[in-house]
Every structure is written in C-alpha cells, then in structure tokens.
Amino acid sequence: MTTTLTLSDGMRMPAVGFGVYKVADEAAGPAVATALEAGYRLVDTATLYGNERGVGRAVRDSGLDRDDVFVTTKLWNDAHGPDAARAAFEQSVERLGLGAPDLYLIHWPVPSRDLYASTWRTLIQLRDEGRVRSVGVSNFQPAHIARIVDDSGEVPVVNQVELHPYLQQRELRALHAELGIITQAWSPLGRGAVLTDPVIGDIARSHGVSPAQVVLRWHLDLNVAVIPKSVTPARIRQNRDLAGFELSDDDHARIADLDRDERTGSHPDLVA
Numbered sequence: 115m116t117t118t119l120t121l122s123d124g125m126r127m128p129a130v131g132f133g134v135y136k137v138a139d140e141a142a143g144p145a146v147a148t149a150l151e152a153g154y155r156l157v158d159t160a161t162l163y164g165n166e167r168g169v170g171r172a173v174r175d176s177g178l179d180r181d182d183v184f185v186t187t188k189l190w191n192d193a194h195g196p197d198a199a200r201a202a203f204e205q206s207v208e209r210l211g212l213g214a215p216d217l218y219l220i221h222w223p224v225p226s227r228d229l230y231a232s233t234w235r236t237l238i239q240l241r242d243e244g245r246v247r248s249v250g251v252s253n254f255q256p257a258h259i260a261r262i263v264d265d266s267g268e269v270p271v272v273n274q275v276e277l278h279p280y281l282q283q284r285e286l287r288a289l290h291a292e293l294g295i296i297t298q299a300w301s302p303l304g305r306g307a308v309l310t311d312p313v314i315g316d317i318a319r320s321h322g323v324s325p326a327q328v329v330l331r332w333h334l335d336l337n338v339a340v341i342p343k344s345v346t347p348a349r350i351r352q353n354r355d356l357a358g359f360e361l362s363d364d365d366h367a368r369i370a371d372l373d374r375d376e377r378t379g380s381h382p383d384l385v386a
C-alpha cells in the first residue's frame with residue numbers, strides 16, 4: 115500500500131494526511147495533536163480555515179522534528195496577484211510559526227479575477243527563494259492547469275480537488291498522470307455522505323472494516339493522496355489504519371460504478 119508519494123520536484127509527501135477544514139482554532143490544536151499521536155505526518159490547513167496558529171502550535175508542541183511533519187497551507191481568494199500573494203504567504207508563515215511550509219497551494223483559481231497565472235508565478239518565486247519547499251494548486255480544472263503551465267513552464271506538484279466515489283474526477287486524474295501532478299482528494303469521504311452508500315457498506319462488511327476505511331483505501335489504490343477530516347479521536351485513528359485488507363478487482367469495479375458527478379462543494383469555475 116502506498117504510504118508516501120514522490121512529488122515531481124523530488125519531495126516526498128505522505129499519502130494520508132489530516133485535514134482541518136472548518137475546525138476552529140481552539141479545536142484544531144487538540145485534533146492535530148491526536149492525529150500526530152496516531153501517526154499522521156501531514157497536516158493540511160489554509161488561510162481560510164482560520165486555524166493556522168492552532169495547527170502550528172500543535173506541530174511545535176508535538177515533540178516531533180519539524181522535518182518529520184509535512185505541513186500544507188493555502189492562499190485565499192482575496193490574495194491573488196503578485197503583491198497580495200506574497201503578503202498573504204508571509205502572514206501564513208508567521209501564523210504557523212514553523213519556518214518554511216512544505217507545500218503552499220493556490221486554494222481556488224478564481225477565474226473571474228483572472229489573476230491565477232501571476233499568482234502561480236509568485237509561488238514559484240517563493241519556492242526558488244527557499245521560502246516554501248513545494249508549490250501547487252487546488253480546485254484547478256484542466257483549462258486552469260494548461261494556462262499556468264503554458265505561462266510559467268512549471269507544473270504544480272499537487273492539485274488538491276474534491277474527489278470521492280460520487281465524484282471520481284477521471285478526466286482530471288488522467289491529465290494529472292500525464293503531467294506528473296499528484297492528485298490529492300479533499301472531502302475524500304464526500305463529507306461523510308458516501309459512508310452510508312449500500313455498496314460501500316457491503317464491501318466494508320465483507321472485509322470486516324469500516325466504510326471510511328474502504329473509501330480511503332480505494333483512493334490510495336488509485337494513487338490519490340487523501341486528507342480525511344475528523345474531530346473524533348477514534349475516527350482519526352481509524353482513517354489511517356488502512357493496511358490490513360485489500361480491495362478486490364470486483365470491489366473496485368463496484369465503486370467505479372458509483373460515480374455520479376456529485377459535488378459536496380462548489381464548482382471551481384463559480385468560486386469568486
């Protein structure tokens with residue numbers, strides 16, 4: 115089972131990370147501490163989440179070496195354009211208090227503002243200055259990726275997108291494979307919605323594991339990195355415990371059939 119993925123810039127990224135979307139700053143610290151104790155070595159936050167301070171404190175207080183924890187944060191939609199992007203990055207670094215983040219992502223392309231190509235060039239500069247180890251994007255559609263690659267000649271190492279059995283993103287994953295971009299899934303559990311699907315339940319029972327474990331293992335089998343979110347310690351632990359079983363070809367075929375282009379979040383073209 116894949117536990118670490120190699121990014122196109124040579125950096126290594128854990129395949130299973132811990133997401134803290136919508137976790138309040140005060141709650142993020144204990145949740146991240148539980149996750150790090152359970153063995154997670156990737157924490158995914160964003161300026162939008164308002165919890166970079168709590169996340170940074172939990173990583174610092176964990177006693178782990180900074181180099182052993184992969185920390186991702188993201189640039190919010192109001193900070194597109196070279197100057198705003200640089201300022202937003204500095205603020206995230208200050209709030210995290212961890213030195214250089216491992217990965218900095220453009221959170222959404224915001225096509226209505228049409229600044230994402232210059233924002234991307236700024237992220238590349240920050241990386242070249244050694245301020246951040248790797249740079250990537252989130253919620254980019256094929257056209258947005260084509261644009262920044264044409265404009266800068268640099269391919270993002272990661273595109274983090276909504277992806278789960280109800281939104282399997284086949285076209286995008288094929289493009290990522292062609293360009294060497296790692297696909298990372300946000301809401302890998304469809305915000306919990308896919309966990310009550312009868313097919314997932316059936317497969318889970320047949321392996322003696324939980325529906326969440328089936329869905330997360332399915333992602334890893336597709337070489338998709340995941341950042342399941344939970345504030346429940348037992349679930350946090352369970353979501354990383356994915357090695358003791360294998361999905362069969364038949365299981366994969368049944369899950370492939372669940373694709374229905376159903377988003378829990380916004381369509382990237384519409385987020386302003």
Ligand code: A2P
Pocket residue numbers: 133300301302303304305306309324326327341342343344345346349350352353
């Ligand atoms: P909670 O945070 O209360 O534990 P996603 O990562 O797809 O956005 O899904 C997150 C949602 O799924 C949260 O509501 C979370 O609930 C729930 N969840 C996370 N892990 C599990 C699990 N192992 N079993 C059941 N529900 C889970």
